[in-house]
Amino acid sequence: MSTQTSSARSEAAARLRKVNWYQQPMVKRLFGMLVLALVVNAMTGEQGSSSDLFLSLKDGFPSTRMWIILAIAIAIWATREFAAEPVKSGSRSVRDLVTQAPAVVTVRERLQRDKWTRWGVLALVVVLALVIPGQLTGYWQTVLVDQIAIFVLLAIGLNVVIGWAGLLDLGFFAFFAVGAYSAAYWTGSLPVEPPIELNNFLVIPVAMVTCLIAGVLLGAPTLRLRGDYLAIVTLGFHEIVYIVAKNADNFTGGPQGVPQIPPFKAFGYEFPVDPMPYWYLLVALVVIIVFAFSRLEHSRVGRAWTAIREDEVAAAANGVDTIRFKLLAFAIGASSSGVAGVVYASKVGYFNPENFAILNSILVLAYVLFGGMGSIPGVLVGTAFLVWLPEILRDKVPPSDRYMYLGALLVVMMIFRPQGLWPSKRRQRELKQAEEGIGDADAMSEPAGGRI
Known part of the structure; x- marks a missing residue:
């Protein structure tokens, strides 16, 4: 009897831990991107009017603009889900290969260890911030x-x-x-x-x-x-x-x-x-x-x-x-x-x-x-x-x-x-x-x- 009770509890716990396909983070992110694309399509279309409150929806669903925005959203999602991890693993491999050399120190480690290098980089950023704006137009200087x-x-x-x-x-x-x-x-x-x-x-x-x-x-x-x-x-x-x-x-x-x-x-x-x-x-x-x-x-x-x-x-x-x-x-x-x-x-x-x-x-x-x-x-x-x-x-x-x-x-x-x-x-x-x-x-x- 106790064995059956324990088995039932294990099955109940397994059901609670089970994650359905639509609860996967990847699917949730895809759903969020699709909703975002539809909202952007509706909000960037024709403005509604008092005589036709649904003019924007009629103009944007369906339309060429909607399919373009959906394609961009899916492309961003696919790039993030399927291309980001290989790029990260490749960069980690290159970094590990480079840092295996005893005399090589990465730029980030050097900035963390050497305060003079860090202060030099910050000084360079300040100098660029003082020099570059002088070359811009008056409008961008005001911005x-x-x-x-x-x-x-x-x-x-x-x-x-x-x-x-x-x-x-x-x-x-x-x-x-x-x-x-x-x-x-x-x-x-x-x-x-x-x-x-x-x-x-x-x-x-x-x-x-x-x-x-x-x-x-x-x-x-x-x-x-x-x-x-x-x-x-x-x-x-x-x-x-x-x-x-x-x-x-x-x-x-x-x-x-x-x-x-x-x-x-x-x-x-x-x-x-x-x-x-x-x-x-x-x-x-x-x-x-x-x-x-x-x-x-x-x-x-x-x-x-x-x-x-x-x-x-x-x-x-x-x-x-x-x-x-x-x-x-x-x-x-x-x-x-x-x-x-x-x-x-x-x-x-x-x-x-x-x-x-x-x-x-x-x-x-x-x-x-x-x-x-x-x-x-x-x-x-x-x-x-x-x-x-x-x-x-x-x-x-x-x-x-x-x-x-x-x-x-x-x-x-x-x-x-x-x-x-x-x-x-x-x-x-x-x-x-x-x-x-x-x-x-x-x-x-x-x-x-x-x-x-």
Whole structure:
């Protein structure tokens, strides 16, 4: 009798462990790509009208465009599923063959071992960043300053909050608005006169302190929240800042915005309309912030953030002051947004509340996810690429469709490489453990089955 019971239990367990063909990861990815292709086909077709709501569907199903998009989606899926592994194994074989030689050291190992080589490569990157933009057209120089460099600063700050501390923030762009209005206030451009007018360079540390305080004010009421609940609260914080900026006419200028913000001045030199001086300033600021945040990542504070992200309960049980370090994450991450807000306001000379719409917060989050959460190089590369992509499509794709292709690219990345373009090693391990069902690998959500 006991033998039959044991056999029945074994069969039941085997049925539970059985994975059907449609539950295979490869099939799931194919299904996701097909759905994505159909959505992109519908969204990039003819616009609907009040007389015919289904005009887009009639135009796109079926059509030559639909079959082309489906073919591209299947080609991407097939390349990833059947060609990626042979390429990886071939590269590993070549690497193993090369590294067997006793006197040969790979470039990556050399960068990891020799700090002077690493600093030399970083110096070369900075030099190229200073030299190459001068050869571009005026339009692309403006894109570099007004969009790429500004969003890079924002993404670096959000990476501290979401990538290192694991705090899902959907209202991060509100700190950018705080920095911009700080520049307007302290330069005397708002209806309210400041106690003393400051040079734009002096406004930068003031705006950083203001955003630090705003970060603490946001973090203090949300200390007990995680995941979706934290995201909702941060989203509300963004809307509060946006509505105050739009309705407080006597302080912020209201919907009319803030005109005539003076440019940067130093030693009698006033920054011209030419974007290149602002580019050099932003490169210097990015280098300083990246250096400071890199040191912070490997400090005691960075390790505390890592512990909180991986398991907040275990971190608290081991003596980590989770309240203090979560507040630090909000405050320090917000500081770079304050810097970006001051430079942006001084560069454009005019802004209004519509410059700080909620879409921008979602875009910054998408840039961090695409580049790789927790990875500073990934955030830099991912942000630059995703800001550049809609601009390069400007002459080839209708304005209403540009961000559709951007969204499709993000979905493809999340299907095939959820760790991001240039992920951190720790994040790669977490996602691998999550796929294998080991522990609570995704620190921004509850464990499987709910909190224990």
